[in-house]
Amino acid sequence: MLSLEEANELIREKFKDYPVKTEEVDVWEGINRILAEDIVASVDVPGFSRSMCDGYAVLASDTQTASEETPVLLEYRGEILPGENAGVEAKEGQCIYVSTGSMMPSGADAVIMVEQTRLQDQEFVLIYKPVFNGERIIKRGDDIKNGQVLIKQGERINPKHVGALVAAGVHRVKVFARPRFAIISTGDELVDIGENPAEGQIRDTNSYALQAFIRKFGGEVVHRVLVRDNRELYQRELENAVKCADMVLVSGGCSVGIRDYTAEAINALPGEGVFIQGVSIRPGRPLIVGECMGRPVFGLPGHPIAPVILFKIVVEKLWNHIVGCIDQADVVKAVVDFDMRPAVFTHLLVQLERGEGLVRVKAAGPGNPAQTSAVSRADGYIWIKNPETGLCRGDISEVYIF
Amino acid sequence: MLSLEEANELIREKFKDYPVKTEEVDVWEGINRILAEDIVASVDVPGFSRSMCDGYAVLASDTQTASEETPVLLEYRGEILPGENAGVEAKEGQCIYVSTGSMMPSGADAVIMVEQTRLQDQEFVLIYKPVFNGERIIKRGDDIKNGQVLIKQGERINPKHVGALVAAGVHRVKVFARPRFAIISTGDELVDIGENPAEGQIRDTNSYALQAFIRKFGGEVVHRVLVRDNRELYQRELENAVKCADMVLVSGGCSVGIRDYTAEAINALPGEGVFIQGVSIRPGRPLIVGECMGRPVFGLPGHPIAPVILFKIVVEKLWNHIVGCIDQADVVKAVVDFDMRPAVFTHLLVQLERGEGLVRVKAAGPGNPAQTSAVSRADGYIWIKNPETGLCRGDISEVYIF
Numbered sequence: 001m002l003s004l005e006e007a008n009e010l011i012r013e014k015f016k017d018y019p020v021k022t023e024e025v026d027v028w029e030g031i032n033r034i035l036a037e038d039i040v041a042s043v044d045v046p047g048f049s050r051s052m053c054d055g056y057a058v059l060a061s062d063t064q065t066a067s068e069e070t071p072v073l074l075e076y077r078g079e080i081l082p083g084e085n086a087g088v089e090a091k092e093g094q095c096i097y098v099s100t101g102s103m104m105p106s107g108a109d110a111v112i113m114v115e116q117t118r119l120q121d122q123e124f125v126l127i128y129k130p131v132f133n134g135e136r137i138i139k140r141g142d143d144i145k146n147g148q149v150l151i152k153q154g155e156r157i158n159p160k161h162v163g164a165l166v167a168a169g170v171h172r173v174k175v176f177a178r179p180r181f182a183i184i185s186t187g188d189e190l191v192d193i194g195e196n197p198a199e200g201q202i203r204d205t206n207s208y209a210l211q212a213f214i215r216k217f218g219g220e221v222v223h224r225v226l227v228r229d230n231r232e233l234y235q236r237e238l239e240n241a242v243k244c245a246d247m248v249l250v251s252g253g254c255s256v257g258i259r260d261y262t263a264e265a266i267n268a269l270p271g272e273g274v275f276i277q278g279v280s281i282r283p284g285r286p287l288i289v290g291e292c293m294g295r296p297v298f299g300l301p302g303h304p305i306a307p308v309i310l311f312k313i314v315v316e317k318l319w320n321h322i323v324g325c326i327d328q329a330d331v332v333k334a335v336v337d338f339d340m341r342p343a344v345f346t347h348l349l350v351q352l353e354r355g356e357g358l359v360r361v362k363a364a365g366p367g368n369p370a371q372t373s374a375v376s377r378a379d380g381y382i383w384i385k386n387p388e389t390g391l392c393r394g395d396i397s398e399v400y401i402f
Numbered sequence: 403m404l405s406l407e408e409a410n411e412l413i414r415e416k417f418k419d420y421p422v423k424t425e426e427v428d429v430w431e432g433i434n435r436i437l438a439e440d441i442v443a444s445v446d447v448p449g450f451s452r453s454m455c456d457g458y459a460v461l462a463s464d465t466q467t468a469s470e471e472t473p474v475l476l477e478y479r480g481e482i483l484p485g486e487n488a489g490v491e492a493k494e495g496q497c498i499y500v501s502t503g504s505m506m507p508s509g510a511d512a513v514i515m516v517e518q519t520r521l522q523d524q525e526f527v528l529i530y531k532p533v534f535n536g537e538r539i540i541k542r543g544d545d546i547k548n549g550q551v552l553i554k555q556g557e558r559i560n561p562k563h564v565g566a567l568v569a570a571g572v573h574r575v576k577v578f579a580r581p582r583f584a585i586i587s588t589g590d591e592l593v594d595i596g597e598n599p600a601e602g603q604i605r606d607t608n609s610y611a612l613q614a615f616i617r618k619f620g621g622e623v624v625h626r627v628l629v630r631d632n633r634e635l636y637q638r639e640l641e642n643a644v645k646c647a648d649m650v651l652v653s654g655g656c657s658v659g660i661r662d663y664t665a666e667a668i669n670a671l672p673g674e675g676v677f678i679q680g681v682s683i684r685p686g687r688p689l690i691v692g693e694c695m696g697r698p699v700f701g702l703p704g705h706p707i708a709p710v711i712l713f714k715i716v717v718e719k720l721w722n723h724i725v726g727c728i729d730q731a732d733v734v735k736a737v738v739d740f741d742m743r744p745a746v747f748t749h750l751l752v753q754l755e756r757g758e759g760l761v762r763v764k765a766a767g768p769g770n771p772a773q774t775s776a777v778s779r780a781d782g783y784i785w786i787k788n789p790e791t792g793l794c795r796g797d798i799s800e801v802y803i804f
Contacts, residue, residue: 031614048602052772082591101604138773142770151778164607167607188483332761357798371544372545402562
């Protein structure tokens with residue numbers, strides 16, 4: 001049976017030429033989307049040298065002998081207001097009043113704070129301190145240079161980027177289209193969210209849990225259907241799903257009868273069909289992966305923990321690979337607070353404890369695989385990659401946060 | 403001058419009775435919103451005992467002597483399909499076929515996997531292994547119990563909660579209304595995002611950066627205006643802002659001239675007026691906080707790093723306190739990779755390095771306070787609470803992630 005790494009490698013290989021679309025959107029719309037090209041500044045920011053305080057624009061060389069006892073006397077040549085085109089030039093022996101944000105007059109190369117000066121008769125300014133070349137100035141391009149890469153292709157746009165994008169006059173960004181998902185829920189015992197389950201029935205929780213994680217990931221669910229245990233119906237619904245989505249998730253399709261249907265239905269459509277049946281991990285061992293009409297189809301087990309974990313460790317990973325996105329925002333490192341040597345490669349639901357020092361991580365309870373509430377109670381999960389060594393109290397582990 | 407803690411304490415005290423609204427929304431709409439009441443399950447999940455595998459529902463006591471050599475013989479009493487109301491009862495000496503998810507028949511208290519049995523002539527089943535009471539069953543309420551608190555008031559609803567909410571039949575949730583923000587940008591040198599700045603002008607970046615962080619926080623910007631350096635206009639715009647928003651952010655209102663206007667304008671409106679002018683932190687020292695007509699008004703410095711940091715450490719904190727939300731999702735702990743003893747209490751922009759072992763954190767460059775791009779390049783910030791001891795290479799520090 002394949003390891004998780006082998007399975008992911010195989011899946012990547014199959015879909016390495018997946019034709020992902022791009023679109024151009026407003027910066028606002030682009031937040032949390034994955035960039036399809038580098039964003040390159042086409043202007044200098046600021047576009048001119050600006051004063052960073054209220055004071056006098058001077059030639060630094062004029063001020064070198066200035067002190068409290070022997071101030072330098074400079075000719076006062078007026079004021080430049082913020083927002084105003086400087087227009088004037090400061091020559092040797094002259095100074096011009098500027099406010100925070102004012103454009104610097106040509107010639108001047110520093111600003112002395114108003115507190116360190118005194119204006120005399122609107123004609124002369126006494127300078128009590130020397131300033132260095134460049135002091136209290138932000139020069140043209142000091143913030144952002146024309147041609148500079150502001151955000152790289154493959155990064156997600158984050159609120160922190162917005163200031164720089166606006167400053168550089170970037171309004172539109174080219175991002176990868178949101179991945180479109182179809183979800184097929186199978187199981188005769190399932191009723192939809194709005195219905196009241198009769199005795200023997202339960203609500204279909206997996207497709208909604210998946211939908212929530214899909215949205216957080218930046219994808220959209222374009223098709224969702226609950227299919228009864230009927231071979232023809234199932235075949236038809238899978239075809240519908242494959243035709244409208246980038247990826248198809250079949251939830252509950254890995255129990256004995258349904259598992260056969262899923263594999264059969266995938267194999268009946270044009271394409272390579274099923275190429276993974278089972279991965280040596282827990283939870284998620286019965287994972288089925290196939291290709292129909294160029295689209296990946298994932299058959300996920302019905303118990304509620306596995307589909308969520310598989311979505312994170314297989315489905316998200318595939319899409320991130322296709323678009324070249326490396327998402328590390330939701331990973332923390334924490335000190336393991338338990339010993340565990342599982343029989344197989346295991347993803348374990350965990351809770352974090354934040355106090356003094358490092359974050360500590362503990363197992364999130366016994367975790368009956370049939371519990372929807374187990375995911376709800378966990379802060380995230382860890383990946384015990386090596387069952388032989390397992391995890392020991394005091395180890396540092398990556399924790400993937402929900 | 404107040405410390406950050408003193409300032410936050412004072413602000414909390416002033417607005418401790420802030421009349422925050424609540425609303426009832428769909429679970430979907432509720433994701434990332436803050437709960438205004440505990441969500442309590444009103445049903446058991448599952449609502450009946452279910453089989454967790456394909457096999458035979460039995461009385462565990464009947465199987466205790468079973469082995470490969472001496473199987474136990476049980477009477478076969480038919481099958482319960484998934485989704486079907488069991489209807490029948492299993493009595494001593496009997497067994498009933500169940501699938502994964504099937505309702506358990508009354509009387510039976512365990513399931514034996516079909517692989518450990520053999521059906522004879524559709525009349526008897528040979529059982530080759532003993533099972534314990536409760537084996538391979540998820541009992542009524544094992545997942546979620548009627549009356550159980552699923553998510554506590556003050557928590558943010560996360561995708562991870564959706565499965566449990568749907569399972570428990572929760573469709574609507576009571577959440578706190580999104581905080582409504584008004585942003586006033588001041589500065590004669592500013593032009594709006596769509597305009598091309600002339601010589602001497604720059605684009606208003608702060609209000610857009612703030613808006614991005616407001617949205618991420620779950621708030622909305624209901625009013626945004628760019629005000630020229632005109633006292634009457636400014637006064638009128640502040641009044642408009644206070645009337646339509648929960649919180650007012652004045653960006654750039656702390657430079658010399660404008661700072662006076664801001665304080666004056668706040669004081670001219672009904673209410674307590676300005677109660678904080680300056681906090682002993684860097685960046686963000688010129689912070690002004692006041693109360694007009696029951697609303698908090700924050701005067702934020704114009705340089706682009708300070709407003710973002712102040713939004714996180716003062717404005718978000720106030721709202722989280724008002725609604726009782728503790729948000730820790732965006733904090734990681736990391737090993738400091740530099741020595742620093744700043745002169746004052748400092749928030750420092752940082753970058754993370756994730757490799758083997760713990761996450762390491764380094765300062766995100768010189769950080770000219772006038773750079774919009776500095777925030778863009780940082781992964782987050784750390785808080786050097788104690789300038790005397792500062793931070794030393796190897797210390798563990800909390801990192802607040804953007």
